[in-house]
Amino acid sequence: MTIEVRDGVTVIEGEPEALVTADYPYYRDDPAVWADRLRAIRDDLGINVITCYLPWRHHQPTPDGPPDFSGQTHPSRDVVGFLALCYELGLRVIAKPGPFIHAETNYGGLPDWVCPRVNPAIEPLLDARGEASAWLGEPLPAPLGPVFDPLVTQWLAATGKEVLEAATWPEGPVILMQIANEGIFTSGALPLSAYDYSASGLGFFRSRVQAWYGTPEEYNRVHGTAIGDWADVQPPREWTAPARSEEQQGYADWGRFHAEYLAEVYHRWAAAVNCRVPVVVNLNPPAEHHHSFDDWLARVRPELWDRIHYGFTNWMGVVSANPGSQARYVLAAKRAPGPNLEENWGFSELYDPAYADATTSFHQSLLALAAGATGFNVYTGVGTSGWLEGLDSVHDSPYPDSAPIAEDGTVTPKAHAVRSLADFFAQHGAEFLECVPETGASYGLYLPYAGIAAWSGPEEGPQLGRSLRAFHDRMRAAGRDYRVVELESADGLAEHPRLTVPGGAFMHRHVQRLLAGHIRAGNQVEIDGEVPELDESLRPCRILAEAYREGTSLDLPETRVRVVDGHADVFLRTHPDRDVSYLTVLTMSDHEGAVLVELDGRPIELITARGGAAVVRLAGGELDDFLVKGVNGYLDSAVPAGVKVGAEILIADHPADLDRIGGEFRVHEGQPSGG
Structure with a gap:
């Protein structure tokens, strides 16, 4: 009886599946309705x-006593009891003990008594x-x-021992455990200057610098x-416009520190819970500012x-x-x-809205x-509605305002869209994930540049984030999907015959060797920027300069799939062993009319609402199951959803969404205008 995560795919009892889940904040609702709401998620949304x-x-509002997990105080x-109820109803659970959760709760779900303002002994x-991050x-x-x-360790250990140990699969419903939230304190996308310049943070930074360089003499040579003394090492606090590579290494070190710091916190907190099921995290995507890709890429290194x-x-x-x-979103x-x-x-x-x-x-x-x-x-x-005072003092009931199941337990117009997705991927999710994306090129991440x-x-x-964003825009303008590969950890590049990498004065010796071998094997490598002539130790x-052909630009192959007419994106995945493909068409908000796609020279037509989308399964080149969104009430767009593949035309007879799952048709009028 096993739960595994293999290459990001959840595998339960040896069977991989697309992980389709729904969040239920039990702590915001009356326990008398828990069972009803859980049944609604299972039966009306089709999610288990x-x-x-x-x-x-919520569970330990004061430091005077142990956490309450059994409802003695409320x-x-x-x-x-909530987890036991999930198990009784045949539902599985991803438990998320934080310690910081955001979730629109006061102080991000941390108790006030761990706040440095309340307890000055807390750093x-x-x-x-040098100002407090707030x-x-x-x-x-x-x-x-x-x-x-130690306080957070005690909390997490208590959740592991008193809540999760007995509730772990297969004796209980818990199949995965999520640690932290969107970084540490919903901070995965913040600038590298946002933290951690505290004494404990800088102590960890200097310990890592010592491990990386070994001696002060080697550190001095590189920088x-x-x-x-290691205590003399200072982190960057602002950009000083350094021109030489030696002067830029402190910034690269700080980016590397952020990656190892995040990994350290994840491992400490996961070890404290000591849960037997796999541990997952939920990184927020890059923020929306000019350094955002680099801040995020420097910090987010799953390879560690x-x-x-x-x-x-x-x-x-x-x-x-x-x-x-x-x-x-695509980068995430x-x-x-x-x-x-x-x-x-x-x-x-x-x-x-x-x-x-x-x-x-x-x-x-x-x-x-x-x-x-x-x-x-x-x-x-x-x-949900009716949460305790002190849990969330900002937001009004219901929370959230427009969920698929309303706060009174009734089904809202959103439920059909959720059910369609849940049913489609219950039927085809494992096969969908086995299919290989049709891509035109790849981007190689060299993460020291991000710092x-x-x-x-x-x-x-050197640049990384802006180079990657330009590459993304170029691929999407050409109607191409692409891959991302992290170069320092890559064992090989055979799956990336057309590869763009960022350039700079230095690059790891083993990365240069990897790229040079890739070029000599007849693959295309495009360097966006300076060709490196130094290694990571300067x-x-x-190695790369001697193999690289100046002026190389990617010679993209003919694409199998493209949008011929319409403002939309298209993605294609094809099964490696069976004649099965999945076509995903994503219609932009300003699009009107049908989207015409060409797949292997064959026209496919989709009729969706503005901002709508469709996913189509093709078996033996013929139309199989599909989902097509024909109604977008927010944009006042309503069309009879339809799909045409060859001579087969399937279209609703009035403005509506149109699905076929397991060969069964379902038509839904969608959400009324105005939401």
């Missing part, structure tokens, strides 16, 4: 995996200016601080400095996590209307294989899967 945070501030704290997290005005604790560290598995979230804008949001889906663990299906007042309609979330869930995600989450599946470029201007020093190294 629940995700739920365990808020520390029924809504009976998480042991605050500091930014580059959550909505309240200073955050330094994760490695000598007082906070052009004259330190006498060792048995902690990658996942990501949404919360970055409407991708059908904003190309920047789409680029950030491509960085490493793993599920989308939070897709906004319920918050229109808090985030964007477009989410009042299911179409936005439907589009984004399909985009995540097409771009590389191994599952998606409905956040949240149910509207430098996170501070620099666009023309100063010693002469011309």
Whole structure:
């Protein structure tokens, strides 16, 4: 009886599956309705995996006693009973004990008594200016601080021993455990200058610098400095426009520190819980500023996590209307294989009114899967009301405002879209994930450049994030999907015959050797920037320069699939052993009319709403099951959804969504105009 995560795919009892989940914040609802709401998720949404945070501030509001997990102080704290109820109803669970959860809770779910303002003995997290990093005005604790560290360990150990141990699969419902939230304190996308300049953070930084360089003399040689002791090593606090590679290494070190710091916190917290099931995390995508890709890429290095598995979230804008949001979302889906663990299906007042309609979330869930995600989450599946004072003092009931299941338990118009996705991927998800994306080229990440470029201007020093964003825009303009590969950890590049890499003055010797061998094997390598002639220790190294052909640009092959007419993106996945393909078409918000796609020279026509989307299974070249979104009430767009492949034309007889799953047709009028 096993649960595994293989290459980002959840495997239960040896069977891989697309991980389709729905969040239910039990702590915000009356326990008397828990069973009814869980049945609604199972029966009305067709989802049998629940995700739920365990808020520390809810279960242990004061430090005077142990956490309450059984409801002794209030029924809504009976998480042991909640998990038992999930098990009785045949539901599986991803448990998320934080310690920081965000989830629109006060102080991000941390109890007030771990706040440095309340307990001055707790070391605050500091930014580059020496000021406390805060959550909505309240200073955050330094994760490695000598007082906070044992307190958080005690909380996580209690959740592991008192809640999760008995509830772990197969004796209980818990199949995965998520640690932290979107980094550490929803901080995975913040600038590298945002943290951690506390004494404990800098102590960890200097210990890592010592491990990397070995002696102060070697550190001085690489950095052009004259330190006498590791305590003399200073982190960067601002961009000083360094021209020489030696002067830029401190920025690269700080980016590397962020990656190892995140890994250290993940491992400490996961070890404290000591849960037997696989551990996942949910990184938020890059933020929306000019350094955002570099901040995120420097910090997010799943290759360092060792048995902690990658996942990501949404919360970055409407991708059908904003190309920047789409680029950030696609990068999160491509960085490493793993599920989308939070897709906004319920918050229109808090985030964007477009989410009042299911179409936005439907589009984004399909985009995540097409771009590389191994599952998606409905956040949240149910509207809730009646939470305890002190848990969330900002948001009004219901939470969220437009969930697929309303706060009174009734089904809303969004439920059909969720059910369609859940049923389609229950039927075809494992096969979909086996299929190989049709891509035109790849981008190779050389992450030391991210630590430098996170501070620099666009023309100063090596670049990574801006180069990757330009590559993304170029591929999408050409209608091409692409792959991402991290070069320092890559064993080989055979799957990437057309590869763009960022350039700079230095590059790891083994990466240069890998790229040079790739070129000599007849593959294309395009260097975006300076061709490196130094290795990572800034010693002469011309391995790549001698193999590289100046002026190389990628010679993209003929694409099998392209959009002939319409403002839409198209993604194709093909099974390696069977004549089966999946075509995902994502219609932009400004599109009107049918989208005409050409696959292997054969026309395929999709009729979707503005901002809509479709996924089509093709078996033996013939139309099989599909989902097509024909109604977007937010954009006042309603068309008879349809699909045409060859001589087969299937179209609704009135404005509606159209599905076929397991050969069974379903027509749904969608959400009324105005959401």
